[in-house]
Amino acid sequence: MIPTLFPDRHPIAFLVHPRSNVAADLGGIFRPLGWVPNRVYDAALRRVAFPSPVTGSFRHADQPERPAGWLITVPLTPRELLGGGRRVQRIIGQAVDRAGKLGARTVGLGALTAPATAGGAALRHRADIGVTNGNAFTAAVTLLGAQRLLAGLPADATIALVGATGSVGACLTRLLAARTAHPLLLVARNELRLNALRDSLPAGRSEATTDMRRVREADLVILLTSAEDAVLRSEHLKPGAVVLDDTQPRNTRPELLVERPDVRIVDGGLVSVPGVQRRGFIGLPHGVAYACLAETLLLGLSGHQGHYSLGSPRPEQAEHLLTLAAQAGHLGFTLAPTHSFGRLVEPDHQPDGASFTPVPSPAGVRA
Known part of the structure; x- marks a missing residue:
């Protein structure tokens, strides 16, 4: 019997975007989309204000009947996100709106959506939903x-x-x-x-x-x-x-x-997360997640209220998440x-020291 922990948990949303090979990433969501040349996507995404679709979902193995969160794909290319500007900010803001309407209480900024919003600082004014950049x-x-x-x-x-x-x-x-x-x-x-x-x-x-x-x-x-x-x-x-x-x-x-x-x-x-059931494409095998996504999931599990990591995270925020990860060990949350x-590239096992437990500083090194 899998123990049920984190009674105050709430759903999250995680923002992703197509990477440099837009066709390949969209083909991972729906195969025929991969047949469209990248130049067509580049031109369309620059000129048309597409809505941010829900392209995946999450559930936790200890409460599979409840939605744990959603993947939302922001229709912007890496070049647009790096360039920034009002249009980029508006589209990311609309994706956050979508997250709130789905019922998410925390939204994580994946990949270049974080630097495009100054590490989430541009969303600090949002009082309706918590934001984290995943960087801690x-x-x-x-x-x-x-x-x-x-x-x-x-x-x-x-x-x-x-x-x-x-x-x-x-x-x-x-x-x-x-x-x-x-x-x-x-x-x-x-x-x-x-x-x-x-x-x-x-x-x-x-x-x-x-x-x-x-x-x-x-x-x-x-x-x-x-x-x-x-x-x-x-x-x-x-x-x-x-x-x-x-x-x-x-x-x-x-x-x-x-x-x-x-x-x-x-x-x-x-991060290895065998207890997180994912539907949707993120460019990783099932049971593995990017740390920024894992951070968002941990904040949802713990019921964290408000923003978490905006701008540059503090080391103590990173340490706190290591503690949460250890508490969520029944779902995985270990170093992949x-x-x-x-x-x-190595046998599928966790080497010594891979779990998220505090690693002591060596003698003579100041913490």
Whole structure:
């Protein structure tokens, strides 16, 4: 008998959007849509204000008779979302309206809908529904994924965080500074924000640079950028480097593995949720979810009221979600087995340390 926990749970909605290959993603929802050329979709989505359709749903194994939430697809391309503007804000706002009408009490911002709304800050005025950008749990899950990879790297391995000043990046940087002793190389385009992040850490804990060529010094590269296409190239990686790609749409390409067969590329921010029954396409196998979606589901399970993670999340928000995930262990909510470009690359089991329990800081490292 599966225990019934979280008596104050409420339904959620999660916003997604077509990725760079619009036809492929829409074909995952309804196969004939995949036959339409991408250029047709690009032109139509730019010119026509389509409503945001419901393209999936969720139920929890411990209460399968109740809806746990819905997937809502925002009809915007990555390029439009990155460009922002009033039209983008209006369409995302209408998708949030749709979530509220369905009965959702919390809405999660998937992929580029988060940066398009300044990490959800542009929706702070919404008093009718709670909003979260999913970045707190993404930072927490990426931390655990990095710790798993570091176990196979040299004890003095350098970690490069590309996109360190972003919403996920800044939170993850602080978590890594507290929970590991590894040298940190912070990489971003805005030098002022980069130096401010470096200076907020203990003295000598990290270096900061705007030069992508310095990423070649790192053993583990954590990619946290928001871009339409690949930003990491083969010349940026040292021999035998490991890349943890935490981007959606992803900022690495499979061709990189052909150019550099010595390099490993691992998908970041993936959570195993066997107790969450999903209908609808998100580009992942059933039983696996992005951490931003898992955050939204956890907030719905716990009955959280109001907004949660807007703008840049705090490390304590990430820690709180780790606690909620441990409490929801009967539904899964554990670190997913290692995937690369959506494919399982290790046996389907949870390695030691994969569950969401607090990982102590090493001796001499300040939490």
